[in-house]
Amino acid sequence: MSIYIKNGVLHVTGAQEKLRAKGQENPAFIADYTLLDIETTGLNPYRDHVTELGAIKVRNNEIVDQFSKLVVYPRSNKVPAVITKLNGITEELLLTKGIPVKEAMTEFRQFIGDDIIIGYNVNFDLNFLYDLTEKFKLPQLNNDYVDVLRLARAYYPFQHNRLLDCMQRAGIAETEQHHGLDDSIDTKKVYDDFRANFTDELLAKAQGKIKNIDLLAAELEAWELGYRNPVNNKKVAFVDGINMDNAEAALMVNNMNGQAQTIVTPDTNFLIIDDDSFFDKNNEAIQQAREYNKSGSKIKRLSESYFLNMLDEWARN
Known part of the structure; x- marks a missing residue:
């Protein structure tokens, strides 16, 4: 399993099919x-x-x-x-x-x-x-x-x-x-x-300037992250069932100056949900996020595909 950027293109073991298979810059x-x-x-x-x-x-x-x-x-x-x-x-x-x-x-x-x-x-x-x-x-x-x-x-x-x-x-x-x-x-x-x-x-x-980075190797320096890092200072929770390995996804977020969470909390910024469960009203994490938002939180639900393509945009920038 691995998550890395090669020649400006994001590669994610187990979830590559969720990314736009665009060409290389x-x-x-x-x-x-x-x-x-x-x-x-x-x-x-x-x-x-x-x-x-x-x-x-x-x-x-x-x-x-x-x-x-x-x-x-x-x-x-x-x-x-x-x-x-x-x-x-x-x-x-x-x-x-x-x-x-x-x-x-x-x-x-x-x-x-x-x-x-x-x-x-x-x-x-x-x-x-x-x-x-x-x-x-x-x-x-x-x-x-x-x-x-x-x-x-x-x-x-x-x-x-x-x-x-x-x-x-x-x-x-x-x-x-x-x-x-x-x-x-x-x-x-x-x-x-x-x-x-x-x-x-x-x-x-x-x-x-084309990025080549192993996103699991170590915490990234500011010059590697750039100013469009989508998870910078963001708290990110991953729902069980995503195609990515949860532990690797969490390590990636932490290495990118974000904070991975094991559960959704009132201060969560992004809740990452597998594509098939995005509209599942019975999903406990989604229900909890909605309750927190009713009380003033601003938790954004993102499908795994949307999240990964957001990261790929950063990788290509």
């Missing part, structure tokens, strides 16, 4: 790829949905094809006002010009093919796209990828590195379009700017 400058960007109604792929798919296909550093589709769902197509203000996408626009999500995603998966994927903070996009390919039984989206944000952090250390920041610093544009195709084209311009200006030392620095 490899900071590099390549000539042939598909660069993509999507628009969504929010940040959570479990709750929010895709509104727009955009991408460009690049060969020998030149754009040879492009993809742009608005997406409509069979049920709700509501778009939060804050998102509409950002990119102008409305429910009416989706209902008028969108194509059914299954059709759109099928075409998009075909467009990507076997290419290495490039994007800005691309792991965000891949989570939504991976889940859609699984939902519609399309070829698994396990393509390796390059995250331009990783390159930006090496090139502009100790600075705020939104796509817009990089565009403005390089003189590419003063505003960001927040549309899939337009942002894909702008991201390529930023990527090309880095290609022209990166040194071997900077590229090695970016590559060296």
Whole structure:
């Protein structure tokens, strides 16, 4: 049994099938790829949905094809006002010009093919796209990828590195379009700017930021944990029956500057439940958490799959 991160990917003996089987990140400058960007109604792929798919296909550093589709769902197509203000996408626009999500995603998966994927903070996009390919039984989206944000952090250390920041610093544009195709084209311009200006030392620095950690070996240092550690200072209780080994899961949490608990208490932050029992009203731990919450506690119930993918997000960051 073991829990470790290899080349930025979380590995968990006994529970690997609960993780999105995405590809591996490899900071590099390549000539042939598909660069993509999507628009969504929010940040959570479990709750929010895709509104727009955009991408460009690049060969020998030149754009040879492009993809742009608005997406409509069979049920709700509501778009939060804050998102509409950002990119102008409305429910009416989706209902008028969108194509059914299954059709759109099928075409998009075909467009990507076997290419290495490039994007800005691309792991965000891949989570939504991976889940859609699984939902519609399309070829698994396990393509390796390059995250331009990783390159930006090496090139502009100790600075705020939104796509817009990089565009403005390089003189590419003063505003960001927040549309899939337009942002894909702008991201390529930023990527090309880095290609022209990166040194071997900077590229090695970016590559060296990919995590390789045995999460059971010892308590991790602050520099290893980073600032997005999801269990930092959190009290985490695991219900019996999860796929992970409970003792190893507890050791992992403790090594990551969290505090593992054997039972749920009023100050528990996360209660981790096996997927099949998540909605079990008769589960004693769930009942206890509800009672504590009625008295003012703020215990979050997380399925084992959700928890592990949350850790994988940190591992890939």
